[in-house]
Amino acid sequence: xxxxxxxxxxxxxxxxxxxxxxxxxxxxxxxxxxxxxxxxxxxxxxxxxxxxxxxxxxxxxxxxxxxxxxxxxxxxxxxxxxxxxxxxxxxxxxxxxxxxxxxxxxxxxxxxxxxxxxxxxxxxxxxxxxxxxxxxxxxxxxxxxxxxxxxxxxxxxxxxxxxxxxxxxxxxxxxxxxxxxxxxxxxxxxxxxxxxxxxxxxxxxxxxxx
Numbered sequence: 001x002x003x004x005x006x007x008x009x010x011x012x013x014x015x016x017x018x019x020x021x022x023x024x025x026x027x028x029x030x031x032x033x034x035x036x037x038x039x040x041x042x043x044x045x046x047x048x049x050x051x052x053x054x055x056x057x058x059x060x061x062x063x064x065x066x067x068x069x070x071x072x073x074x075x076x077x078x079x080x081x082x083x084x085x086x087x088x089x090x091x092x093x094x095x096x097x098x099x100x101x102x103x104x105x106x107x108x109x110x111x112x113x114x115x116x117x118x119x120x121x122x123x124x125x126x127x128x129x130x131x132x133x134x135x136x137x138x139x140x141x142x143x144x145x146x147x148x149x150x151x152x153x154x155x156x157x158x159x160x161x162x163x164x165x166x167x168x169x170x171x172x173x174x175x176x177x178x179x180x181x182x183x184x185x186x187x188x189x190x191x192x193x194x195x196x197x198x199x200x201x202x203x204x205x206x207x208x209x210x
Contacts, residue, residue: 002091004083004205005102006033006053007188009113011198015179015189025179025189028111030099030204032186034074038088047088051097053201054078079201100183103206107178112203113196117168127161171195175209 007030015023037050052069056076061069069076072094085091103109123129123144132140144163148156173194180189194202 001087002049002083002085002097002102004203005031005097005099006051006079006081007031007099007186007202007204008054009194009196009198009200009202010187012193017179023179023191024193025191026194028188028190028194028202028204029186030103030188032096032098034072034077035091035093035095035097036069036072036074036077036080038091038093039082040088046084047086048082048084049088049091050080050082052077052080081201081203083203083205098183099181099186099188103178103181103188103204105178105181108207108209109176109178109190109204110172110174110207110209111176111190111194112170112172112205113194113200115167115169115171115195116197118166120164121166122163123161126163126166129161175207 007028010027010029012024012026015025017023031053033051033053035049036052039046039048039050041047052072052074054077056078058066058076061076066076074094118125122142124131124142129144131142132138132145134141147160147162148154173192176194177191178188179191181187188204190204196202
């Protein structure tokens with residue numbers, strides 16, 4: 001049984017459910033995904049499936065990747081992701097997997113995506129540091145302030161929160177609820193926000209968190 005699938009983020013909207021409660025949802029286009037490689041415990045040491053999602057022109061695929069994807073015979077894909085399964089032998093090369101086969105309305109899922117990249121950011125933007133006073137001639141308004149130690153150890157400790165690249169990191173949002181599934185349109189509506197910009201690739205997997 002497979003418990004995860006690849007999709008992309010389309011945007012956010014809202015639904016009315018129950019007694020008129022407004023629920024903010026993120027709309028995901030999930031699948032259909034194609035099995036492009038099967039990894040077994042005997043040959044590879046673990047059981048998993050490689051899934052292909054989206055389409056790609058043949059001219060944009062190099063020859064080694066063409067040879068790999070031609071084995072499935074389903075064309076060329078925008079993105080490949082690997083998903084662990086219990087019994088990979090139950091699947092076939094080239095098999096298509098849709099969202100309706102994996103999820104149901106009301107399921108709890110984790111969504112993995114890449115956050116929006118925001119370039120080089122200071123400590124206020126990146127970590128939420130407080131500003132210094134803006135009056136009485138103070139020149140330490142947005143600077144991080146003291147970051148080192150005294151005589152011992154006399155250096156900046158590793159892992160200190162400082163300026164640097166902000167965003168563009170793999171991030172997982174845990175324990176979201178699937179509000180609605182529309183298999184005929186390959187849409188899954190998840191309550192709440194997920195990381196990344198529109199059209200960003202995400203992996204949706206079932207969770208057993210309460």
